Amino acid sequence: MTERNEYVDALKSEFDAYSEKVTEIFDAYEAGLQPDPEPVIPRPVLPEGFRVQGRGRTVSLSWNMPLPRETPGVQVQRKPAFKEEGGWKNLTNEATDGWSDIISESEAEVETDWIYKMRGFGYKADGTPHASPWSEEVTYQIEIDPPVPPPSFEFIALRCAENTAAQNKLVAIPAMRAEREARDSIGTIGDVRRGDWTEGDLLKENLESVVPKGYSQWSSNLHKDLAPRPGKYTWRNIGVSPEILPELARQLKWGTREFNASLREFLQCDFTDIPREHGLYVSNYEGTKVEECTFLRCGSQGVQFAHRELPYQQYDADTLPYQSKPYHSLRNSHFVDNAYKGDRPSFNATYFDAGTSEFPGTLMIENCSFVADWPEARADGKKSTGGLVVTHAQGNPDLKDQCMMELVHIKNCLFDFTKGDRALASLRSVDEIVIEDSCFIGRDHTMPFITIDKDYGQMGNTKTKLIKIRNCITEGDVKLNVMTGHVDDPGGQQSVKRDIHCPGEEIVVDGVTGEIISRTALA
Secondary structure, X not given: OHHHHHHHHHHHHHHHHHHHHHHHHHHHHHOOOOOOOOOOOOOOOOOOOOEEEEEOOEEEEEOOOOOOOOOOXXXXXXXXXXXXXXXXXXXXXXXXXXXXXXXXXXXXXXXXXXXXXXXXXXXXXOOOEOOOOOOOOEEEEOOOOOOOOOOOOOOOHHHHOOOOHHHHOOOOHHHHHHOOOOOEEOOOOEEEOHHHOOOOOEEEEEEEEEEOOOOOOOOEEEOOOOOOOOOOEEEEEEEEEEOOOHHHOOOOOOOEEEEEEOOEEEEOOEEEOOOOOOOEEEEEOOOEEXXXXXXXXXXXXXXXXXXXXXOEOOEOOOOXXXXXXXXXXXXXXXXXXXXOOOOOOOEEEEEEOOOOOOOOEEEEEEOOEEEEEOOOOOOOOOOOOEEEEEEOOOOOOOOOOOOOEEEXXXXXXXXXXXXXXXXXXXXXXXXXXXXXXXXXXXXXOOOOEEEEOOOHHHHOOOOOOEEEEEOOEEEOOOEEEEEOOOXXXXXXXXXXXEEOOOOOEEEEEEOOOOOEEEEEEOO
């Protein structure tokens, strides 16, 4: 209180001095004299106790009250740390004058580190902005990662239904990455050749691959040798990103590209700013596992598993045939802003022939988020992005009689897409699809669908049989879109669209006709 009184007394004294100056000018006018030229107003000073704090998408400014007369407000700018000249962006349209202000940065990226420079803003005595220079620049390093979450941290997709897209981009990745163990930086992880892997399992862990400028293809590679591999191949706690800014690292194509992998596992891995195509691209002949991984701003897919046992187009076969029914899992993994500017935009997670008619597969997608928030649609005419696709592709025997998948099960997953033009999920040739406890949001999205059997002419007579939707929430007119007519039918391919917003209910749909078999309350 004493300090406050002293400050008020100082202001009063300053006001009295100012009043005397005004009286002198008035007296001069009365005497017919010209007033002195308006004095040059000094550079405004930052308010006493001025500071900035921030996390994620907001910056909080605060200062002691009241503001000095020279600085009745504060205007705020920031620029990226790497820009030595220019690059300033206003975070306030006009000066602020409160005790504190919260400034939102809608374009801020997840885990982007900025240097902020705050400048005071002064006014003339009549209240108009003065023309003097900005105040001295003050640099602040903003800590943007949230604190490490407690062990009880849990991702619940249905709680994300009322979030903005910006909020949903932050629901998991910063918290998950904050828990990573330390990694050793080794540059590129390097090739794995047949002679390097002759027995047992292969494990690489706790490594940070910062791909250097000029490295044109991938961080790791299994060479195209179609001999059987001796065991499973696991990455645990691996990070891959370019050494330079992604807009300058246009030559980087994949985080890893691997041929003829047996059982392939990615655990606690992070793929960031792979500008041209995919985070990981693996041709496998056994099952796959992706757990607790993140894929941020990859140019196309975050995940692409492509089983190709026959030559296709100009390519040789790159993997052995399945010898048993494959099991694939994608759990506790999160995809943000993939496929926006890459060469081959596509779905965030792509499974080409995750099974065959001879060895039908199972795919479990659980506790995952797929979020893409574009400020505008792609302008190059290419299809942009969707969440998940499971499909038959070139480079495998034709499907016949038996669907390529026995089961696709999606549980506790978030699909949130803005300005895209692919289905949120596209599933093809599956005996049974189960989707439960999940949230689907289309925001100004031209294909807000979960599409079943698009272009199923290439899948022979192996149309999806049954679809079960349990306790799901949809926003943005998202529908189940069941393709019915064959692409070669006289009327062309037709579809039946169904509302699947069903909190507390189960909807069972015939995958061949699109008709609803039942709609019942869950116990």
